[in-house]
Amino acid sequence: MERKSTERIGVFVCHCGRNIAETVDVERVTEEIGEHPSVVFSEHYDYMCSQPGQDMVRDAIKNHSLTSIVVAACSPTLHEKTFRDVVEKAGMNRYKCEIANIREQDSWVHTDKEEATAKALRITRSIVEKVRGNRELSPIEVDLHKRALIIGGGIAGMQASLDIANAGHQVVLVEREATIGGHVAKLAETFPTLDCASCILTPRMSEVANHPNIKLIVNAEVVDVEGYVGNFRVKILKKASYIDADACNLCAKCEGVCPENVLSGFDEYLSFRKAIYIPFPQAVPSTYTIDTEACLNPEGMKAVICSKCRDVCEADAINYDRSSEMIEEQAGVIVVATGYQLYAPENIGEYGAGKYPDIITSLQFERLLAPNGPTSGTPRRPSDGKIPKKLAFIHCAGSRDENHNDYCSSICCMYSSKQALLFHEHYPDSEIYNFYIDLRASGKNYEQFIKRVQDEGINYIRGKVSKIFEQDGKVTVFGIDTLKGERIEDQFDMAVLALSMVAPAGIRDLATKLGISYDDYGWISEEHPKLRPVETPTAGIFVAGVAHGPKDIQTTVAQASGAASKVLDMLSHDVITHLPTVARVERDACSACRLCVSVCPYSAITIEDGAASVNEALCEGGGLCAAICPSGAIELTNMTGIQMMSMIDAVSEEPR
Amino acid sequence: MKKARLAVGYGSICGGCDVAFTDVGTELVDLAELVDIVYWPAVVDGKIEQLKKISDIDIGIYFGAVRTEHHELVLRLLDEKSKILVAFGTCPCYGGIPALGNVETSDSLLQTAYSEAPNTTNDGIPGLRKLKRQTMEVPRLKAFISAPSDLVNFDVFVPGCPPPVQSVSKLIDLIRDYSAGDPIPEMHFIAEETSVCDFCKREKPEVISIDRIMRIHEVEFNEDECFLSQGILCMGPVTRAGCGEEPRCIQKNMPCRGCFGPLPKVRDQGTKFLSSIASSIVLGKEKNMSDEDLQHLVKKQVLDPVGQFYRFALAVAAFNRRYTGD
């Protein structure tokens, strides 16, 4: 259909197969929108995003000299870019193309065809109004600092660092603990292949340590982030390191003389270490560290009460006069790979962990299985050092439970089964029970792995455990077998809680500093779960590994490489472009009330000479400022108040 | 110089604008020299027949909002007969206080006034009919109150509830210029183009984050600091300045109530302020609160949201009256 008008808008209505067309009368939408005074062309097609659909758009722009277009289809997060690329190739400014979402906001949520069609029309009309007010824009260019900052040195952070460094770019890797490696360093063997965790991890750790492009900063945390994509300025607080890592030759003499014993965090508090220690022999950086909280000398080594370690060090590596440092780094991109922590067992009072010695956490059991663990790989129970004969593994401890965490931690079924198998392989006479709600084993070869564990003779009982406690040296488990419909009350030598994975301490703070968002649980939010899973909504900041939500090593590493490839894509350019749909201030109308300055999450606004001023490179176009500005002085480009009002009018107008 | 012909017509008024007008004192003498007052209920004559008869009004001034059919008739007559039409006071500009009646339907207002009010024993309710008694006629209420500025095009706006003396002086100056043949700028506002805050001398902190909304009597506040930053809702940021060199309420230690109406770039003063306040409440701390807590906080602390945010400009707001389904 073609009509005459100076404004020449084309509207393309997509069927999305049956997704839209089943609930929306696409032909009627096409016909009625074609009667809008500014619409000169309208058409519908099965899949607008396919090649024939794209060709249809391109040809219509040429043949009907369209000045702007609206595609009525799925959410703009899906295909806005697709269609903007198409119009650009056809010689139209990309900001003259808008998407009317008649799928997620219409066909998917309604069943009545009549009403859904009327709504599709309203939505499309409102977007036609928007596009009428759109200006032609060109992207904003900003310089790019060709360097990546990776936060968190677990397997995710290491993988991302190595991928980026191997491609020839500089990497700064910041780790909060004394060594990199994260949780995988604590594991014994890993499902589903049962390869030993150290064998996967330690070679990579040393690769990181020796890589000329990687600058590793341990015992450190990011405390301040300024700037924007391409130009982040980051302040990193590194705790004082009293030991010169290059000089330390790991002779362990200091450890021998140190009088202070504390529980070892690396061993999940199942063994003791000294105040001067190395988390484990393969730690990177390969050096001893002083745990200042445990050291006899007061915080910050303000006075030297004990100097035994310094006195004994032949390499002269120890110096108490050092202090913490603030390191400033510049980076163009940031990857957040801060992993997880286990849900505190004390939170689940009815499971008795912390109260009874033989009710332990899954990570503790992992340490008991590990050859480099506190019992050298022979799993002995904490209370009396005996090897347990009858063991209970409690799945979903704190997961899938509205009183704790309502999500599935996704890997506990797998690692509990793994732990059961590893134990049983060593002690075939042992009796092992896995208490589970549902068995989740959806990864590659996972189901086969579970089968193998079951074939090994390990029992699986379906039902939630209600209570665990110790009595007369035995761990009693109350539960229910929902398959048999029986109540269960049984005694064990030890119980292992598969605790949920939760977001690590401090992550919310860090996210706020970075200007990225997190979900209700503290997991970092991605830009789009399907199409942009490793990008955060803040340009230049990516997420990898469990920081984004529970997952196994395999997926963690894949995601880390995914994030690295996005980073490399960015670093391959000399400048980066930034969306031009930023906030703009009409300086005469601004009364410098500062409300927008306070509300902008990206610190993009400052008051200059009595009026607000927007740093375009920082502005993400979120529009909080436009909403808060009492003077109507600040507006989003291509989403002005006038556009918004005419969109509202179009939505509320009665269809014929 | 030929004397200009001036007429003043009333809508729904409180009488304050008459008082405010005459507050200019001796300048009224100047006015009397400049114009012939051909119609002004409080001054010369107020019968509608009179207004119907008059023609060739140079300056027509309208006070008040449009509540009844009669108010609309006066407005339309003035509009038709006047060369320059002036909206005097907040009511003709934005609907003003009378428009708060739009939170109820006209029927239920009458119900309350004629039958439910504690001091009323009347059983009959006039309804929305015209009432006639002998020669007298009580005009019908319209379904809702409108801002006259939504019904006709004014040339000059004099906001303020009531407009301050200096605005009246400026209006007289304008009439003088007009009589001397000078053109009057289009859609001219006798007010400033920026906000009350722009003229307010109180200290403003770097970041405004409101932890708790307080009413003026609930807090011992700092007289030199911005009201808003102390949690007292001040309409200054969304209100056009012009009420005084130093805003008149602020000067008297009261937060701005918003009587000068929205800023030039804003259509809906109340909604604008509501969204500003909603964004600055517990700014930076909202992450730790649930949505319900946040809503509760605002609901509990703002006792009369319509009265607070839409006191003077409800009639011109995007949502300006009770929804009655038509």
Ligand SMILES: Cc1cc2nc3c(=O)[nH]c(=O)nc-3n(C[C@H](O)[C@H](O)[C@H](O)COP(=O)(O)OP(=O)(O)OC[C@H]3O[C@@H](n4cnc5c(N)ncnc54)[C@H](O)[C@@H]3O)c2cc1C
């Ligand atoms: C008992 C148990 C057994 C498991 N067994 C298996 C298995 O057999 N197979 C398998 O595939 N998966 C297994 N997993 C899962 C595995 O641990 C994770 O998939 C993996 O550790 C994720 O790596 P990551 O780098 O994302 O996180 P992490 O390993 O948690 O590493 C995150 C790193 O970031 C650091 N960090 C955190 N916050 C900051 C900060 N603010 N600043 C700087 N650094 C910070 C941490 O110190 C840590 O070094 C198991 C998990 C558990 C609990």
Ligand code: SF4
């Ligand atoms: S909120 Fe509006 S008026 Fe206030 S400083 Fe920002 S732009 Fe200016």
Ligand code: SF4
């Ligand atoms: S909000 Fe009120 S007190 Fe604060 S600066 Fe504006 S007018 Fe003054």
Ligand code: SF4
């Ligand atoms: S301070 Fe505000 S409410 Fe008071 S007179 Fe001025 S504009 Fe009106």
